[in-house]
Amino acid sequence: MPQDIMNLKFVLIVLLIVSTFSRDIYVDNTSGSDQNPGDSKIYPFESIQKAISSIASSEIIEPVTIYIKSGYYPFVNNSIDITKWSIKNSTIPRPITITKYPNENPPVITGGVKIPISSFRSLNSETDKAQYEKIQSSKRNSIKVCDLDKLYDRIDLGIFEADSNAEIYVDDKRFRVARYPNYEYTDTSHQTERIFILPPTDTSVQLTPNVTGYYIPRTEVLCGNETTFKSEQSVNGKYYYLYKNDSSYWTLSTRFDCGVPTQSDGAYFTIKRTAMAGEVKAVEESGAKGNPVLQQPNYIYRGNMWTAYAPDKLGRTFYYSNDKLGEYTKYDSVWMRGYWLIFSQDQAVKGTIDKNKRTVTVDRALGGGDFEGMISGMPFYIFNLIEELDEEGEYYIDYEEKKLYIYLPAIVDKVWISQTTSLLVNVHTFNNLTIQNIIFEYTRKTMMSFYLSNNILVKNCTFRHSGLMGIYFSGNQSTITHNIFYDMGSEAVYMRCGNFTTLYRGECYLTHNYANTTSQVSFTFVPAFSIAFVGNYMKHNYVENNPHLGYAHNGAYLEISYNEAKNICTRASDCGALYSGTHWEYSGNVIKRNFFHDSTGFGQPGGGSFVIGIYLDDNLSKQRVYQNVVSNFVGRCIEHGSGRSNLIYNNIFYKCNDGYTGDSRGPRRYHTTPNVFYNLLDTMVNDGVDRYTSPWKDQFPEWALLPKTSEELMKEENLHWLYMENSEIYCNVFYNHKKDYVFTEQCDKYMKRWEMNTNSSQDPMFYDVDNNDFKMRKEGEIYKYNCWEEIPYENIGINKRDNAYSVLTEFLTVICLVVFLF
Structure with a gap:
């Protein structure tokens, strides 16, 4: 028997022995009491906080499992805190597990307050006179009102801001603050007023x-x-x-x-x-x-109107065309959100409207870095206006009178308002913790945070209806797996493990997770899932219906594999299913066996918007991209933005506007100003990379040969570093595109290798491409090159297996042996 299996057997035997001396704690907020010992279902604690505090006073010498009975557990501005200061770390692997009662439904940890249906009443001209006349007369009978200050549970509203506000959810659906134009409304029957x-x-x-x-x-x-x-x-x-x-x-x-x-x-x-x-x-x-x-015809499109003219890109004033804005000169300012400069970057601002000049002046600078300012002909909308409360699914909160005005459907089961601005779970510098089989919901900010924590497992949990992230994680040797995320305010998971300076591998796994409609509040460059730093894995996940990026990877020695994404970048352009860029130190990554498909993007009128399958942006280099399938993108299957030493081979790129797009943007995009965006040398230093010493000079010797300063780099004889030198693109299937390959700025002359790639005149002989079966018959053109290796389609996607599971097979075998020994 191999030595590593023998070692694994020994560890399992120890774990099995230790598990016979474990401690169980029970929580039941309906029949429990914090005066109980909490050691049985008969005498459970009432609160999770009491269960945590019961193990905080002494060092953990045995595994502890906290069982939480099904039901709702409110955490409004209160957290489950597990820190090295409150609980002493243990050497026993994963000494604390927080989970549901066996054979019961998961408990729900909520940061919201349920509003009784009986608390809603009809709009009244006297009781609601502060807002009554503002509401459209034809809609008044449809509007219901809730006096939030009269509810049994205290409601905290704070002040209205661009994000992290108290939000309303009706029957598991996020309602939207009243706005103009209405969400997703399109009217192509006429141009705007001018x-x-x-x-x-x-x-x-x-x-x-x-x-x-x-x-x-x-x-x-x-x-x-x-x-x-x-x-x-x-x-x-x-x-x-x-x-x-x-x-x-x-x-x-x-x-x-x-x-x-x-x-x-x-x-x-x-x-x-x-x-x-x-x-x-x-x-x-x-x-x-x-x-x-x-400009394009200024009709209302997907809930947006358009800036008419921005005379100064870095100014704060623009002209508008839609006369609707003139109705709101009565207010000092109006909230508005738009893509002011590019279709992949939105921002909420407050604008002052001048009806006579037909202008809007915003209250803050727009964008930042390379994308600062505004231009003409960009989409925006106005919101948080009770006058625009005119369709089902909208609401308006009067923060002064603490009243909720809402357009409800005819039949309603439950209404919730998000309340907590605190984390539901806060783990700080603590190791060996498992959280599984729990539902987390209704927060105004991030739900769960792990800071500098190791050996963490989050499994089989559901995260829904957050104001910001689902999980923020920093630490090492941890796994987030088999979780469901939907209707999140920003990312589902942001996972950072490892160390750039030492190239220490974090060995963190983000696997078998499902995300749907994330980034509902903040979505500029916000992916559903992202991994960062060094030596981590993002595998077998599935993302769909996301407003912006599907996946992002920001680090070195990362593996992105066996994932699927569908219908991403629904409210953006120049946006990818998988994205990374603008960092030379993001090297040594493997992108393999992913399936990205069927994405149309924002659909900008006039055809200006586009979506990208695999996005190697802004000189991203040293990526190995193989055995991926990208299909049906209104845009580009793969974008190769001037990066060097990239290997792109054995992929299928099917039915995009452009199959492959490459360019030589490096010299025109590079900034020599210290510490700014696209100063690639300074960025390496700021990320802790010393390219002249070990381990960087040994593992990535090419970076040690770069010029020492940005000024030297931009000299004519050194510009070759900013082109796609040493990149090899070969043995790829390109088929059914408007353009198979687009080489701009003569980028192809800098490549090391472009060969054995098919084009749309060469039939790959797919079996059933209309049903996403991309297996090819042996008569397909790519086989004539004798370079093709079959893609393991059956392993791609959530809850599928790949070769990495051979370790799991051995693991299970050893468990059987251990059980047999006992």
Whole structure:
């Protein structure tokens, strides 16, 4: 018998002997009492806190299991605290287990308060006069009111902020604060009240005449089956008209009859294309100069309206088109949330509206780093307005009078309000703990935190309805597995283990977890699952219906394998099912045997938005990507952003806009300013990496050869470090894309190897691709290269097995031997 199995057998025998001397504690908040000994179901404790404190006074010399009976256990601004100061650590593996009663339903640890259905009443013009007139008259009969200050349980509201507010949940569904436009509402039947024609992007040429500004739609006049527009203000004494004629020419001229301009019509601009958005070329013979810019039609899309014109990117004022905003000049400011600069970064702000100028001025700087400021034509909405309480699923809280106004469905079973701003579970510098078979719900912030804790197991738990994260974890040798996460405010799990400086492996596992509709409050660059630091695993997880990233990996020697993601980046663009980037020290990672599929993204009008399957962003290097399947993305199957020494092989990329997209962005994106985003050398130092000494110079010798400073790096003779040198892309199946490969900035000339990749003219002979069966017949074109290794499809996904389970098989075998010995 191998030595490691013999050692494992010895450990198991010790554990089995020790387990016969374990201590059991019982908690039942319906029939228990904290005056009981808590050592049996007959005499259980009433509170979990008492169970914890009962073992806090002395060192743990035996395993302890705390059994919690099914039921609701409220933790409002109170936590289950397990720290090295409250409980002495033990050398016995996992000496504390917190779990449910055997053969019963899981207990529910809640940070919310249940609002009795009987506490809701009809809207009353006298009792609710502070808000009554503001509510749309046609909706008043549908609105119910709850006097929160009259409930038996005390309700704390605090003040309304961008996130971490008290939120309302009805029958397991998160309701939304009243807003305009309504969530997911789209109206393509008409443009907004007006459009804004923008100045030329080339500022070296003065626009003549200055035809920028607002244009009002003339819905009664169609040209080329399109709405026509008239300038709101005259230009040199004449009004200008925008129209598209039957020959698909978009024209900006003084003609109002859709005709072709003549010399007598004066200066005009025109261009032939189908879409509205883009430059309109000056016809210089007419006296016109410069090329004004048309935007996308500003119809309401997925609950958003659009900024009309942002004159200063780093300013705080923009012009709006939708007249609805003018109704709210009565308020000093209005909450609004938008993608102010890019479609993958949203931010909530307060804006002051000037109806006369038709402008909004926000109260804070927008974005940060490389993505700071605002531009024209970006989506946003306004919220927390009782005037917009007009559809089922919305609510408004009057914080002064402590009243909840809500649009409920006809039949309601339960209503909850999230309350706690504290962690439900707080584990700090404590080792050897198991939490399993428990439900956690209704928090305004993060639910569970582990800080510098080792040998932790979180298993078979459900996390739902949080304001922020499900689990934040830092430590080593720990596992988060077989849990369910849904309707989370931000990440489901953020797991950081290991050490960058020493390359110490954390050996943490994030496996077999399911996440649905996470990142409901904060979703800018917020994945469902992420692992970080060194030597960890993210395997066999499943993410679906996520507003932003599916998975993220931020570290070295990480393995991302056997995962699945579907319908991700639902409210973003330039966003990936799997993402990492902008760090050279994120090296030595393996991305293998994942299945990412069927994602359309935000769907920006005009086709500008896109989603990415595997996103190797901003010079991410030294990644090994193989035996993955990426299919049906409205965007790119894989993005390779200038990273070096990447190996991409034996993958299937099917039915994306672009199969492979590569570029040479490094030199144009790099920053030499110290300690800023995309200063890759400083980032390595800030993460504790010394590339000139062991272990880094031994395990990643290439980084020791980099120039010493960013100034040296940007010299012409050193720019090659910022290209995709030594990258090899080979033996991949590309099929049924609009474009199989996109090489921008001549990136392909820097590659070490591009060969044996098929294209859409070469049939891979899939068995049943329409039903996600990507196995190929031997007649498929890729087999002609004699390079293909079969992908183990049967092992990909949640609750599936891979070769790593051979250890588990041996483990179970030893258990049988131990039992037999006894």
